[in-house]
Amino acid sequence: MNMSHVDDGTLHAYLDGELSPAEAQGIDAHLAQCPGCRARRDEERALIARADELLALAAPPLSPGRGAAPFQPGDLKPPARLWWRVRLPLAWAATVALALGTGWYLGGHAFLARAPHVAADAQLDSTARELAAPALAARAPQRSRAAPTPVPQHADTAAPQPLAGAAVPAPLPLAIERRAVRESVVAAPTAGGRAAAVSVRPSLVAGNAKEAAPSPPEAVPITLDSARRLLGQDPVALPGVPIRALLHERVIGAAVVVVEQALDSTAVITLRERRGAPGLLVSDAVAPRGERRDRRDSVVARAAAPPPTAAQVVEERGHPALERGDLRVEISGPLPADSLKRLLERVRPVKP
Amino acid sequence: MPEDLADVYRTTYRALVRFLYRKVWDAERAEDLAQEAFARALVHRPENARGWLFVVAANMARDEARRAARERRHLTLLKGEPVSAPPSDEAVHAESDRSRVRLALERLSPRDREVLLLWDSGLSYEEIAAQTGLAHGAVGTTLARARRRLVEAFEAETKDEHVARG
Numbered sequence: 001m002n003m004s005h006v007d008d009g010t011l012h013a014y015l016d017g018e019l020s021p022a023e024a025q026g027i028d029a030h031l032a033q034c035p036g037c038r039a040r041r042d043e044e045r046a047l048i049a050r051a052d053e054l055l056a057l058a059a060p061p062l063s064p065g066r067g068a069a070p071f072q073p074g075d076l077k078p079p080a081r082l083w084w085r086v087r088l089p090l091a092w093a094a095t096v097a098l099a100l101g102t103g104w105y106l107g108g109h110a111f112l113a114r115a116p117h118v119a120a121d122a123q124l125d126s127t128a129r130e131l132a133a134p135a136l137a138a139r140a141p142q143r144s145r146a147a148p149t150p151v152p153q154h155a156d157t158a159a160p161q162p163l164a165g166a167a168v169p170a171p172l173p174l175a176i177e178r179r180a181v182r183e184s185v186v187a188a189p190t191a192g193g194r195a196a197a198v199s200v201r202p203s204l205v206a207g208n209a210k211e212a213a214p215s216p217p218e219a220v221p222i223t224l225d226s227a228r229r230l231l232g233q234d235p236v237a238l239p240g241v242p243i244r245a246l247l248h249e250r251v252i253g254a255a256v257v258v259v260e261q262a263l264d265s266t267a268v269i270t271l272r273e274r275r276g277a278p279g280l281l282v283s284d285a286v287a288p289r290g291e292r293r294d295r296r297d298s299v300v301a302r303a304a305a306p307p308p309t310a311a312q313v314v315e316e317r318g319h320p321a322l323e324r325g326d327l328r329v330e331i332s333g334p335l336p337a338d339s340l341k342r343l344l345e346r347v348r349p350v351k352p
Numbered sequence: 353m354p355e356d357l358a359d360v361y362r363t364t365y366r367a368l369v370r371f372l373y374r375k376v377w378d379a380e381r382a383e384d385l386a387q388e389a390f391a392r393a394l395v396h397r398p399e400n401a402r403g404w405l406f407v408v409a410a411n412m413a414r415d416e417a418r419r420a421a422r423e424r425r426h427l428t429l430l431k432g433e434p435v436s437a438p439p440s441d442e443a444v445h446a447e448s449d450r451s452r453v454r455l456a457l458e459r460l461s462p463r464d465r466e467v468l469l470l471w472d473s474g475l476s477y478e479e480i481a482a483q484t485g486l487a488h489g490a491v492g493t494t495l496a497r498a499r500r501r502l503v504e505a506f507e508a509e510t511k512d513e514h515v516a517r518g
Contacts, residue, residue, distance in 0.1 A: 009490070009493030009494075018491075050503050051499035057449040058453035264397060339388070339390065
């Protein structure tokens with residue numbers, strides 16, 4: 001077979017592995033008989049290597065400190081289970097998830113599985129597992145910025161990805177968020193706050209192991225009117241995104257309305273909304289990229305609530321929160337913290 | 353059916369950051385833009401998320417560069433200095449390899465640079481062709497030229513520097 005010599009474009013495509021098998025074989029055959037082209041192949045191969053080298057010099061430095069950067073393999077302590085690689089039918093997954101949830105708690109992991117959601121979220125597909133489980137993994141170490149963050153490359157070594165068609169993974173970051181919310185409730189100036197932190201967690205744990213209802217024991221579905229009454233104003237939500245659930249979460253010392261919205265079948269955003277204690281609100285005016293004053297310095301007494309349109313996105317221990325008047329809104333979901341903050345800026349009151 | 357965005361995120365996030373970094377030359381900004389691109393993808397749910405993300409990222413970086421250039425011009429106008437185009441001070445006084453590569457990249461034509469960066473970010477010839485409008489067969493040719501010019505520009509710079517230093 002006689003072929004004309006190989007032109008540069010084809011040679012690079014060949015070296016890049018971008019030729020079809022048939023085309024590549026043709027080149028191989030030609031190279032076998034053509035020392036000139038073989039020499040060019042070697043030169044171009046060296047050129048590609050050199051170009052790659054230079055480009056690598058101009059690659060972004062990895063910054064493990066940032067919330068969204070890939071975590072290092074050593075950060076995780078995955079349990080000795082290999083279930084996450086297996087895809088099982090949903091019915092199976094439900095029982096597995098419950099067992100996994102209990103097992104996790106008993107295993108002393110920091111993660112609490114909200115197994116109850118399995119029933120409610122049967123239609124979620126397995127990709128939520130991918131989204132949420134890395135978020136878990138990102139939370140495993142005690143980080144200052146513990147926002148649930150999808151992790152790009154190390155999902156294989158990530159914390160347990162329960163197989164459930166996602167139902168279990170999706171709520172996991174929420175369960176962890178709840179714990180963090182408890183912690184921030186402790187910081188709030190209500191006497192019952194600390195008690196709330198202590199008393200709620202055991203119930204979360206106990207409830208999760210046995211719960212079969214679609215909601216955790218302390219959150220009850222309510223109507224929009226009830227939500228309005230609880231908050232003293234319209235609850236806020238992301239406009240144009242369906243509200244999947246509206247719940248009243250019983251927290252000592254506060255009335256918390258939970259708005260769950262599904263961005264799509266794999267991404268559920270949770271807004272936790274509560275009336276701030278009148279007269280005393282944490283006030284950090286925060287620029288999107290972390291000019292954060294120390295919280296202790298910035299607790300101010302406010303005699304009057306600012307106008308309803310004035311809203312500030314603050315950041316407390318890495319959880320984006322919004323204060324609009326005396327409404328405090330926290331957001332959580334399987335997205336990087338910065339995306340969550342951006343979403344938070346878009347919330348609007350829900351009108352009938 | 354829309355692509356599995358979670359898989360895309362896992363396989364493409366770092367590549368997108370890499371791609372953006374070569375445009376904004378700020379690691380944190382690159383990560384921010386990448387996250388914003390993914391946030392938009394969650395809302396828009398494009399059919400071909402990977403391709404869409406790189407297009408969106410390129411646009412965002414370009415808009416950002418224009419904004420930055422405008423700001424620079426305003427600042428220099430305010431100072432009463434003549435308006436000059438980039439490169440920045442850092443590039444002019446390039447010391448590190450990173451800066452040299454950046455300079456070398458800037459010597460490429462926009463299309464050659466784009467194709468090279470997309471390839472380096474892990475896109476296939478087919479994806480590159482789709483994004484840049486090149487014919488599939490032209491991608492290899494463009495890459496060949498881009499690589500050659502990059503290496504030549506880098507080595508020319510290094511040589512100039514040595515000469516300048518004496």
